[in-house]
Amino acid sequence: MSILIKNILVNNKRTDILIADNKITSVSHNITYNADKVIDGTYKAAFPGLVNGHTHAAMTFFRGYGDDLPLEEWLTTKIWPNERNLTDEIVYWGTKLACLEMIKTGTTAFNDMYFRFKEAARATDEMGIRGVFPQLMFDNLDPEQGKKVQSRIKYQDFEGDYSSRIQFAIAPHAIYTVSGSSYKWAMDFATEHGIIVHTHLAETQTEYQNAIKNFGLSPIRYLNSLGILKPNLVIAHCLWLDDDEIKMLADNGVKVVHNPNSNLKLASGHRFLYNEMKEKGVCIGLGTDGCSSSNNLDMIEAMKMMSLLQKGWRLDPTALPANDVIKVATKNGAEMLNINAGEIKEGMLADMFLVDLNTPAFTPLNNNTESNLVYAANGNNVDTVICDGKILMENKKIDGETEIIQKVNELVNILIKH
């Protein structure tokens, strides 16, 4: 399969893009090639596919349920009791809805964290985007329970008939639900198998204060004391930390994912130290978190929120310009998930989205499509999505959309009872 996109804006310049199999094979002027599919880019701009660095895909089922509550109350009264009703079918269809929403809004890869990860992987594989699916670990801070949990995790479980778009990982949930020994075990397991470790960390002030109380150390120092700050560690949130801890993250190549919408909505904090982390060299990605807290998977909206929030709390309108936040949401995300994508460049995987420029958000056409994407558009401006060299959406149409929405509307009554 080959795709030739003619006369499209990339970085505000007109060019052609040639895709063969799953790679971008040329980005240059006047490509002549007898491609299987030709797309006229005259009224379009192309951007690298967005990478959602932290989400709980199947939690689309919880969208709009239990809003406006404190984090602990929300988890203990709304989420956890209902999660007991999860089934394979629910995770499968919830992930399908998430993928549908991600494709519609330009996301071509995501870092998931949820139960029944094989169902999530299967759904995503069918939908055509990339995903990283971890075996989730909880042990109630009890090393004995931790051993049982560990003994049940086999790398063979990660194997199966999946495409190269699917990766596996391991995810100790958080330092308030998983013992230090399980964290260490997870990092050893991940290192042995060359996979990433995905966890929540330093999300709330309560977590920070409890870490000091329980471990005598702040969250990041605690993980450091366990010896698991490593380049394959991806931590979500990271709102409550100091300069020395930023240095620990940087020195050890730890990856950080900011989730501005979730952090605001759950009131976890709003002063994400982007400049400070970036200066020290931390690789920072962007995520939406799950739909139960964010409440959508729109990475374009998340880019605007991240950029505006940086300007706002710093009282500095020059903070995190549009071009930089696009890199955070594409190149950096791809880097932390070990995906050779995040730029529209020869040799990269063909993961990208196109927007229609004949819309108010991109009018006037002013050589600033990056600004218009971040500050004026939203996910619904995405018109066409290509992942791994295949067109997943063209003119906003995706096969099977109605069936997914109907299935979720049926199954929600089995899941949510409290």
Add this chain to the structure above:
Amino acid sequence: MSILIKNILVNNKRTDILIADNKITSVSHNITYNADKVIDGTYKAAFPGLVNGHTHAAMTFFRGYGDDLPLEEWLTTKIWPNERNLTDEIVYWGTKLACLEMIKTGTTAFNDMYFRFKEAARATDEMGIRGVFPQLMFDNLDPEQGKKVQSRIKYQDFEGDYSSRIQFAIAPHAIYTVSGSSYKWAMDFATEHGIIVHTHLAETQTEYQNAIKNFGLSPIRYLNSLGILKPNLVIAHCLWLDDDEIKMLADNGVKVVHNPNSNLKLASGHRFLYNEMKEKGVCIGLGTDGCSSSNNLDMIEAMKMMSLLQKGWRLDPTALPANDVIKVATKNGAEMLNINAGEIKEGMLADMFLVDLNTPAFTPLNNNTESNLVYAANGNNVDTVICDGKILMENKKIDGETEIIQKVNELVNILIKH
């Protein structure tokens, strides 16, 4: 013209809505009426039309131009020099683009502030929504220049062949561009003619500090000393104020419009005192500000931003729930512009928008369409818009869209030269 909407969700309950001429004549079950137009609401929800409380409509021309700069530099190097090139045609087409964008995103009324207000009024009248168009005043803080400006303003200029959807107003720009005597004159003029006064106030810390330096008073105390805090005064921003000033606003019935996206993007401030003002009884509306600072006119996005920002800076996830921010953006906005709208209720003007529920943002259908609207959707989820009893958009299609976009793309080269 009559419109019957069958079996639609309003406040999460199924109902029919009957519209005759420009009013909602009935909201109840099983209405039988031989209407000119019937809309099947089975997969739709209806919300009152959004009211954009503060914008500069024709500044759609400046979208994406001069981002990421400090306020003073942005105004003096990017905006004001180019505004010298404004023509009637530019204001007309820029306002048309703004109306197009507002209709597409569910806004049915807006409070404008820009040059050549009669062109803006004409464009808006043609597009079918409501607008308030002020004669804008600048006098360089010079009372003599102020007198000349005042002498040129005639109420007869406001008269013309406009529909009842068009209102006029007067807008002294800001306390750093308009003398106290012109402010007083504007309030007298407005009181005499029963119109509103629209101004920027307490937007930045610099403005606050300069007011103390120049007038010996903070911005709100300064307007209070001029005797112009009145119920027909609508002030945009109001970020820098104390408890006593909130009481002054409340006691005098002054209306306040919050513009969260603009305030973040220009780094004017992020701690809007919603709870404190609401407790004292201030009527608070929501605006997008102009596209040069926000950079779109999407009031659904603005609702999410306002709600999340309140939760975020207060570290309180219960702050400003979805239902409350919808009231701010509809009922309160209508109240401050003296429009009998803002609720879907018998006797109100027929201003409303419908969303398609068969979309990820509204899935699962969970009796929480308000949450889904504010936290999961954005302006592009709007499917149908009715204003003054007329359908302005159905199935996302608006007549003349392509022509407006083309015209703006042509004219931008005349306007922006610096």
